[in-house]
Amino acid sequence: xxxxxxxxxxxxxxxxxxxxxxxxxxxxxxxxxxxxxxxxxxxxxxxxxxxxxxxxxxxxxxxxxxxxxxxxxxxxxxxxxxxxxxxxxxxxxxxxxxxxxxxxxxxxxxxxxxxxxxxxxxxxxxxxxxxxxxxxxxxxxxxxxxxxxxxxxxxxxxxxxxxxxxxxxxxxxxxxxxxxxxxxxxxxxxxxxxxxx
DNA sequence: AATTAGATGTTCT
DNA sequence: GAACATCTAATTA
Numbered sequence: 001x002x003x004x005x006x007x008x009x010x011x012x013x014x015x016x017x018x019x020x021x022x023x024x025x026x027x028x029x030x031x032x033x034x035x036x037x038x039x040x041x042x043x044x045x046x047x048x049x050x051x052x053x054x055x056x057x058x059x060x061x062x063x064x065x066x067x068x069x070x071x072x073x074x075x076x077x078x079x080x081x082x083x084x085x086x087x088x089x090x091x092x093x094x095x096x097x098x099x100x101x102x103x104x105x106x107x108x109x110x111x112x113x114x115x116x117x118x119x120x121x122x123x124x125x126x127x128x129x130x131x132x133x134x135x136x137x138x139x140x141x142x143x144x145x146x147x148x149x150x151x152x153x154x155x156x157x158x159x160x161x162x163x164x165x166x167x168x169x170x171x172x173x174x175x176x177x178x179x180x181x182x183x184x185x186x187x188x189x190x191x192x193x194x195x196x197x
Numbered sequence: 198a199a200t201t202a203g204a205t206g207t208t209c210t
Numbered sequence: 211g212a213a214c215a216t217c218t219a220a221t222t223a
Contacts, residue, residue, distance in 0.1 A: 042215075051215070062207065080205025082216050099215060130216045173215055200222075210212080
């Protein structure tokens with residue numbers, strides 16, 4: 001069952017981030033299908049969050065997608081190499097987003113391996129934002145702004161998780177964000193191998 | 198085992 | 211030009 005628009009619009013980013021854990025992220029690109037369970041995410045709270053590209057209500061051509069209604073994909077090219085996949089949250093005009101940092105491959109494992117050009121199949125395949133994008137085939141900005149209710153990229157209902165299985169810590173790689181860098185907005189599934197170390 | 202360099206696009210100084 | 215929501219491979223000790 002594909003998640004509907006109100007899932008992305010009716011809750012706060014941090015709640016959506018937690019709710020996304022255990023769900024199934026699917027892509028069907030160029031006739032090739034892959035899916036994986038979301039095991040690690042980070043919440044970015046738009047205007048109020050210094051770590052977010054759109055903090056303070058800033059708008060650029062790149063961040064424009066984040067201001068759309070929840071349920072769209074924000075694909076961001078980082079360091080000129082890595083494509084990160086984000087889920088846009090909240091209503092149109094807000095710039096909240098959830099970064100998917102790690103998944104556990106379910107279907108299309110061979111395809112992911114091929115895309116990553118990595119011979120061994122272990123947890124390093126899809127643990128890390130740049131790797132997730134590559135494994136899922138999101139390697140261009142073509143998918144920036146894609147509707148998650150469409151048929152290229154979407155999220156389905158997955159494993160129900162209890163609060164006990166969810167762990168919250170501070171986010172990674174955003175030291176420049178001062179006090180916001182300490183916010184416990186990174187969530188992952190406890191006891192899962194499929195999270196970045 | 199731990200640190201470093203290098204790749205490289207978008208945005209801001 | 212510098213910094214950045216990173217990853218890999220090579221080098222160091």
